[in-house]
Amino acid sequence: MSTNGQSVRGFRREGDVTRTETDLLGSRDVPDDAWYGITLRAMENFPISGITVNSIPELIRGLVQVKKAAALTNRELRVLPGWIARAIVQACDEVLEGRCLDQFPIDAFQGGAGTSLNMNANEVLANLALEHLGFTKGRYDIVDPNDHVNRSQSTNDAYPTGFRVALDQRFGRLAEAVAELSDAFDEKGEEFQDIIKLGRTQMQDAVPMTLGQEFVAFSVNLDEELKQLDYARSPAAGGEPGGDGHRNGGSTPRRIPGAGGGEPGEGHGPPVRSRRRPHRGHLGHGGLRHGACGPASGWPGSCRRSATTCGCSAQGRVRG
Numbered sequence: 536m537s538t539n540g541q542s543v544r545g546f547r548r549e550g551d552v553t554r555t556e557t558d559l560l561g562s563r564d565v566p567d568d569a570w571y572g573i574t575l576r577a578m579e580n581f582p583i584s585g586i587t588v589n590s591i592p593e594l595i596r597g598l599v600q601v602k603k604a605a606a607l608t609n610r611e612l613r614v615l616p617g618w619i620a621r622a623i624v625q626a627c628d629e630v631l632e633g634r635c636l637d638q639f640p641i642d643a644f645q646g647g648a649g650t651s652l653n654m655n656a657n658e659v660l661a662n663l664a665l666e667h668l669g670f671t672k673g674r675y676d677i678v679d680p681n682d683h684v685n686r687s688q689s690t691n692d693a694y695p696t697g698f699r700v701a702l703d704q705r706f707g708r709l710a711e712a713v714a715e716l717s718d719a720f721d722e723k724g725e726e727f728q729d730i731i732k733l734g735r736t737q738m739q740d741a742v743p744m745t746l747g748q749e750f751v752a753f754s755v756n757l758d759e760e761l762k763q764l765d766y767a768r769s770p771a772a773g774g775e776p777g778g779d780g781h782r783n784g785g786s787t788p789r790r791i792p793g794a795g796g797g798e799p800g801e802g803h804g805p806p807v808r809s810r811r812r813p814h815r816g817h818l819g820h821g822g823l824r825h826g827a828c829g830p831a832s833g834w835p836g837s838c839r840r841s842a843t844t845c846g847c848s849a850q851g852r853v854r855g
Contacts, residue, residue, distance in 0.1 A: 591701075599627050600697065
């Protein structure tokens with residue numbers, strides 16, 4: 536530990552107490568009150584948007600739920616000592632309850648497909664686990680961010696799964712709000728059913744209608760959007776837990792689902808199913824653009840699935 540006046544591009548102030556951490560690029564001083572570690576390099580390298588992950592608590596919680604599930608599974612399979620796993624799980628629970636949500640200063644836009652955020656989470660959880668065990672921050676010879684917190688994982692499976700867990704939680708709240716608004720429009724439709732007004736077509740007065748019919752139409756449109764949210768939520772629930780950087784499971788025990796990794800499930804996060812073809816979620820999130828079928832444009836006719844198996848709005852005549 537040291538005190539000095541060297542600046543790390545605005546991330547440290549004059550006279551801050553620091554600790555020294557080391558990675559493959561060398562050693563760096565880290566503010567001693569920070570629960571993250573040498574991933575401060577990412578703060579320096581990717582100051583892109585000015586929006587940090589601190590402002591997206593759902594994403595933090597989603598990723599931490601993956602870390603907790605992995606620790607529980609690794610303990611069960613005896614690839615992680617029980618006392619370390621318990622400390623990691625306790626650290627995860629604290630973050631899920633709101634502690635250290637301000638310790639993710641990585642820019643929301645970052646290079647490396649989420650590697651910076653994954654290691655940011657690994658370091659925060661490792662240092663919290665060290666506190667529970669009675670050690671100071673940075674004692675990675677006791678609890679290592681990569682070898683212990685990230686055991687049986689890769690950014691390429693942990694980050695997309697955490698992302699989907701966060702989306703699933705957001706989907707739920709959004710669906711509740713849309714349903715409430717739809718019900719309100721429907722109630723107004725009943726209230727206004729005897730109020731006559733002129734309809735409007737192409738900015739011109741048209742045939743008479745009731746104000747109630749107009750409000751019911753608003754409700755119907757929102758109900759259709761709720762169906763689209765359901766379609767979109769299906770791929771959001773598909774996770775990539777376990778495996779290595781290319782989803783082959785080369786660095787994980789064989790018994791872990793999907794060739795590796797625990798699944799956020801009952802008791803520690805929403806259920807996330809392993810994909811039959813895990814590389815699908817690894818390569819992209821295209822299905823989230825337009826539900827489970829994933830048509831590229833959403834125009835009628837762009838959905839390639841059978842109309843008997845998919846009821847999305849992209850079924851039907853091609854635009855043109």
